[in-house]
Amino acid sequence: MGRVGRQLRAAFKSDPAAIGVLYQLSRSGPVRISALANALALDVSTTSRHVRGLETDELVERQADPEDGRATLLHITEAGRQFLADAIAERSAVLRAATAGWDEHDLTALNHYLARLADDLANLTGETLA
Amino acid sequence: MGRVGRQLRAAFKSDPAAIGVLYQLSRSGPVRISALANALALDVSTTSRHVRGLETDELVERQADPEDGRATLLHITEAGRQFLADAIAERSAVLRAATAGWDEHDLTALNHYLARLADDLANLTGETLA
DNA sequence: GTTATTAGTTGTAGGGTGCAAGCAAATGAT
DNA sequence: ATCATTTGCTTGCACCCTACAACTAATAAC
Numbered sequence: 072m073g074r075v076g077r078q079l080r081a082a083f084k085s086d087p088a089a090i091g092v093l094y095q096l097s098r099s100g101p102v103r104i105s106a107l108a109n110a111l112a113l114d115v116s117t118t119s120r121h122v123r124g125l126e127t128d129e130l131v132e133r134q135a136d137p138e139d140g141r142a143t144l145l146h147i148t149e150a151g152r153q154f155l156a157d158a159i160a161e162r163s164a165v166l167r168a169a170t171a172g173w174d175e176h177d178l179t180a181l182n183h184y185l186a187r188l189a190d191d192l193a194n195l196t197g198e199t200l201a
Numbered sequence: 202m203g204r205v206g207r208q209l210r211a212a213f214k215s216d217p218a219a220i221g222v223l224y225q226l227s228r229s230g231p232v233r234i235s236a237l238a239n240a241l242a243l244d245v246s247t248t249s250r251h252v253r254g255l256e257t258d259e260l261v262e263r264q265a266d267p268e269d270g271r272a273t274l275l276h277i278t279e280a281g282r283q284f285l286a287d288a289i290a291e292r293s294a295v296l297r298a299a300t301a302g303w304d305e306h307d308l309t310a311l312n313h314y315l316a317r318l319a320d321d322l323a324n325l326t327g328e329t330l331a
Numbered sequence: 332g333t334t335a336t337t338a339g340t341t342g343t344a345g346g347g348t349g350c351a352a353g354c355a356a357a358t359g360a361t
Numbered sequence: 362a363t364c365a366t367t368t369g370c371t372t373g374c375a376c377c378c379t380a381c382a383a384c385t386a387a388t389a390a391c
Contacts, residue, residue: 075315076209077221078322081242088378105338112208114380119340121378141338141387169321181314184307185205191299192208218347235369244349249371251347271356271369336389346379351372358367 082165085158092121093130093147093155101144103136130154212295216288222251223260223277223285231274233266260284 080087095110096102102110108118122145125131130151136142147155170178210217225240226232232240238248252275255261260281266272277285300308 075319075322077242078319082322082325103338112210113378115339116341116381117379123340136338139338139388143339165325169318169325172321173317177314180310181318184311184314187303188299188311189205189208191302192205192212195212195295195299233369234371243347245370246350246372247348253371266369269357269369273370332391334389334391336387338387339385341384342382344379344381346377348377349375351374353372354370356367356369358365360365361363 083162085161088121089125089130090155090158092118092125093151093158096131096145096147097152097155101134101146103142103144105142107145125151128154212299213292218251219255219260220285220288222248222255223281223288226261226275226277227282227285231264231276233272233274235272237275255281258284 091111092107095107099110104118104122105115107122108115111118122131122133126133128150130148131145132148133143133145136144173181221241222237225237229240234248234252235245237252238245241248252261252263256263258280260278261275262278263273263275266274303311
């Protein structure tokens, strides 16, 4: 089981953390850092540093939260979407190469199971975006 | 997809790396460090450090390779097996908790797919134990 | 208005990882 | 046999990810 993880990590060299942040932002609209950290199952401080890095690269932007001066709302930029799309494309290519011998049915089944497992694990520990 | 990985990493706090080494050793008998590194898709140097740590904890032992004085052959100790078994039990408990609502068929199917994917990824990059 | 709580950042420390340099044993060329 | 090369492994170094603790700024509670 851990094998899959290790091999995927080895195959996906590019920015492991950044992509998680961008992915979450891409499908959730303006969010606070704390919510993001929660969704990623990471510490707020860690998430804060990632966001700062992405901000420097202009893949993410922050705006003051109109309802709370302490908080900031994050959103992905157009460049961020592009970057994410490229990263996903690269990963997909690897997966497609690995699963070249699979038939359509098995692929969708695996996908389905993984999504379900991710949801169940999220429920187990209570991490989700609000 | 990365979600599963992140959440599993969060749920399995204990010794991420050590367990990989022990697992490989448990199912492969005496191996060289280089072969182990290859199987784990890790750098030899990284693997070397892990082995040293496990050796200190007496979970792994090394003996000189009779056929090559430079190499060492690693094997898991009884304590190592016990440690691994405990770790696997802990992980299994988490997974069972997460998949409490799954029926038997789906579980075995997921297992099957993951094993297949791991194999295919290994083939893609050529990492296996000899 | 003073105190407590909350959102985020920064300091610090610990691990994992890979690359490059080094060391010792083995192999190959002469 | 001798010396150069290759091979297996370890160590030095630098970088990233991560969490916890201490801190600042802003809000909420009283």
